[in-house]
Amino acid sequence: MPAVRIYKPARNAMQSGKGKTGQWLLQFEQTEPRTQDPLMGWTSSADTRQQLKLFFDTVEEAVAYCEREGLAYTVYPDTPKRLQKKSYSDNFKFGRTENWTH
Secondary structure, eight states, X not given: OOEEEEEOOOOOTTOOSOTTOSOEEEEEOXXXXXXXOTTTOOXXXXXXXXXXXXXESSHHHHHHHHHHHTOEEEXXXXXXXXXXXXXXXXXXXXXXXXXXXX
């Protein structure tokens, strides 16, 4: 029975908006160790399932898929979002604690 992970992927550093952040990702765990090609030095594996990524809108859909297909799954909870209140006018506020420089 193959093992899978269900989690919500983090945004990359180049992404400032919230687009495509509401999906859950189902990814297969690595079952075989990777081997290194002696000539070119590339790493490879005979396990092609680790290349497969399935996206779901909700975690319930992903769990239902795993139960229907007979996959052993682990659900990693979504990390809470930390909002930082920022205002452009705070850069010029009177009584700032740190210096403002260019």
